[in-house]
Amino acid sequence: MTAPDQWPLWEVFTQPPGGGPHEHAGSLHAPDAELALQNARDTYSRRGEAVSIWVVPSSAITASSPEDVGPFFEPGNDKPYRHPQFYKIPRGGGSE
């Protein structure tokens, strides 16, 4: 048998009851999408935490790297006029 760690890795996103956006719940190994969905249900939504689940192959995600921290995220911090603090920002359909 091939080693279990040769199964591809999947990222799991769950949507809580009552609306709101899908949020990253964690990751898991599975041989294919259908079983990734089932494993996600058992691992991350056992007690009714979710009404919808997305699974995405981890390899499909392009992530920023630690070296990007400066150029990507710092420029905004010293320019208060970039932060629209006077507006209420709706989040997730405003169900909260």
Place this chain on the structure above:
Amino acid sequence: MSQPMVEYLLRLGDDRLILGHRLSEWCGHGPILEEDIATTNIALDLLGHAIMFLRLAGQLEGRGRDEDALAYWRDEQQFRNLQLCELPNGDFGFTTLRQFLFDAWSVHLLEALARSSHAELAAIAAKALKETRYHLRHSGEWVQRLGDGTEESRGRMQAALDELWPWTGELAYQDAVDVALQREGVVPDLESLRKPWEVMVRDVLTRATLSIPEGPPRMTGGRFGRHTEHLGHLLAELQIVARSHPGAKW
């Protein structure tokens, strides 16, 4: 009608208690972490179903036995589960195939029981049916992947099917207990479930490239307390703590 009803509920409860215990033996031994979690989740579901059926059995029996008394203080000959449920787990393929054969049967049976004229039984069946549908999806998907998988996985699944198939003859076993309850519309004629069960099972097994073996079914007996040599060992483990410390609380 009370005694046939108690007997019938013991059959339903014991199937799930014993099979759930077998699944729980995989805890910490699953082939991969995710599957370990899934298998033991299903074990807990089955235990939950067993509690509901055995509790009602105890209430209707009226001798003051609750679900714990029924689970821990009956001996082997008083258990009414299918022999299929008590067979040792074998490898993951064997466990999964046994689960699939049982889940497919359970879905058909619970669907029928959810329409029972007995309101409490109907409510319990409807509740258990939801989770059982998920169990069937899980075991069915695995049977297809392992059967239609590598040479090794296919070989193991075919060996498991050759061993398990003769035990499925007991699924539709019925006797005077069933007849008494069928008259009042409490339970279905199990013979009528056999065909749709087999259609469903054959469909998945065909997609899994597995062939159903020829040959006669095994001798039955679980429904009237005749079991394989494996049940005694299982019960020893299941009952030892409760019997060593009667009435203990934790």
